[in-house]
Amino acid sequence: MNDRLKQYIDQNRGAFDSLDAPIGGWDAIDKQLHGHKHKRFRILRYSGIAAAAALIGIMLYVTVLQPQNNGEQIAEVSYMSEAELYYATEVNQKRAQVYQMSAQYPELQTEMDNDLAELDTIMAELKRDLKDNVDNTEVVEAMIQNYRMKLSILEDIMQFLEEQQEDNEQTHTSYAL
Amino acid sequence: MTQHSTDIHKPIIEKAAKGNAKAQRKLYELYARAMFNICYRMMNSTEDAEDMLQEVFCEAFRRLHSFRFDSTFGAWIKRITINRCINELKRRKLNLELNEEITPDIINEEQENEDELELKVEHIKLAMSMLPDGYRIIFSLYMLEGYDHQEIAEIMNITVSTSKSQLARAKRKLTEILKASSMQYKLN
Numbered sequence: 001m002n003d004r005l006k007q008y009i010d011q012n013r014g015a016f017d018s019l020d021a022p023i024g025g026w027d028a029i030d031k032q033l034h035g036h037k038h039k040r041f042r043i044l045r046y047s048g049i050a051a052a053a054a055l056i057g058i059m060l061y062v063t064v065l066q067p068q069n070n071g072e073q074i075a076e077v078s079y080m081s082e083a084e085l086y087y088a089t090e091v092n093q094k095r096a097q098v099y100q101m102s103a104q105y106p107e108l109q110t111e112m113d114n115d116l117a118e119l120d121t122i123m124a125e126l127k128r129d130l131k132d133n134v135d136n137t138e139v140v141e142a143m144i145q146n147y148r149m150k151l152s153i154l155e156d157i158m159q160f161l162e163e164q165q166e167d168n169e170q171t172h173t174s175y176a177l
Numbered sequence: 178m179t180q181h182s183t184d185i186h187k188p189i190i191e192k193a194a195k196g197n198a199k200a201q202r203k204l205y206e207l208y209a210r211a212m213f214n215i216c217y218r219m220m221n222s223t224e225d226a227e228d229m230l231q232e233v234f235c236e237a238f239r240r241l242h243s244f245r246f247d248s249t250f251g252a253w254i255k256r257i258t259i260n261r262c263i264n265e266l267k268r269r270k271l272n273l274e275l276n277e278e279i280t281p282d283i284i285n286e287e288q289e290n291e292d293e294l295e296l297k298v299e300h301i302k303l304a305m306s307m308l309p310d311g312y313r314i315i316f317s318l319y320m321l322e323g324y325d326h327q328e329i330a331e332i333m334n335i336t337v338s339t340s341k342s343q344l345a346r347a348k349r350k351l352t353e354i355l356k357a358s359s360m361q362y363k364l365n
């Protein structure tokens with residue numbers, strides 16, 4: 001049977017799919033399928049930040065009440081410069097690694113940046129205290145703790161991302177015969 | 178032993194089935210346009226088509242672990258798309274107008290009418306959007322999605338005869354719309 005309409009449609013089939021898929025279509029699907037994983041990590045991360053802020057806050061409070069010897073202060077500042085170099089390098093390296101691993105989680109990257117920025121604010125206060133010679137031992141301890149908290153947070157994120165990667169790579173496929 | 182289809186995207190599909198978001202995104206990018214256009218033809222609305230597209234892909238990725246490569250992924254997700262759209266239209270209790278059959282004489286008459294028409298893609302698409310839902314769906318399934326009457330009967334839960342007759346009606350209606358449009362263009 002000569003179906004001219006069918007022939008025409010068959011010959012021009014591609015032109016009938018002229019609409020583009022909606023912008024942001026994948027984001028909505030991704031959120032629906034994977035949104036809970038981001039939420040799980042958010043809880044992990046907030047507990048880390050809260051612990052860091054609380055610890056450093058307590059140490060700051062304690063340092064105000066303690067007097068210190070001038071000779072010890074100079075030694076502490078020198079020690080801190082070396083430690084700062086070491087920790088700053090570690091943090092930067094791990095941060096770069098996390099960025100690479102979290103390419104498909106841009107929201108996670110933004111939140112990580114915000115949380116590390118909070119610790120940077122605390123660090124700025126500690127540096128002011130160090131400069132003002134406010135009980136250097138405790139201030140230096142708090143600064144080191146600040147760096148360690150950043151590293152801990154970054155390592156937690158990396159562990160989370162590695163676990164996600166492992167989950168995705170596990171083999172469960174079976175074929176029907 | 179079942180013959181497995183060789184899907185060129187098999188590695189991506191296997192990763193997506195395990196929940197790999199990157200692989201799922203890749204599949205979405207490969208098939209979203211085609212599925213969106215099917216959704217639009219079924220739902221006759223861009224907004225509804227967007228909603229259905231999201232539901233289709235979410236369902237597909239949730240069920241992907243059960244995909245056995247018995248067909249291509251494209252054929253598999255197309256079937257999910259069509260089933261979803263039809264279920265949604267039924268849920269809205271839209272009249273799909275699938276009733277009595279018509280005679281072979283009327284089918285022949287339609288063929289004659291078609292021969293007079295100048296065919297253009299945009300005109301046909303516009304005319305399809307003006308068809309009643311039931312006609313548009315059957316017309317789309319047969320003429321564009323490539324299903325035969327046996328498959329359409331299974332999808333729509335109708336008989337093969339009803340599928341044939343409804344397609345004939347849909348084509349006749351479409352031809353009338355095209356003719357009326359053509360006349361309008363000539364007068365203008």
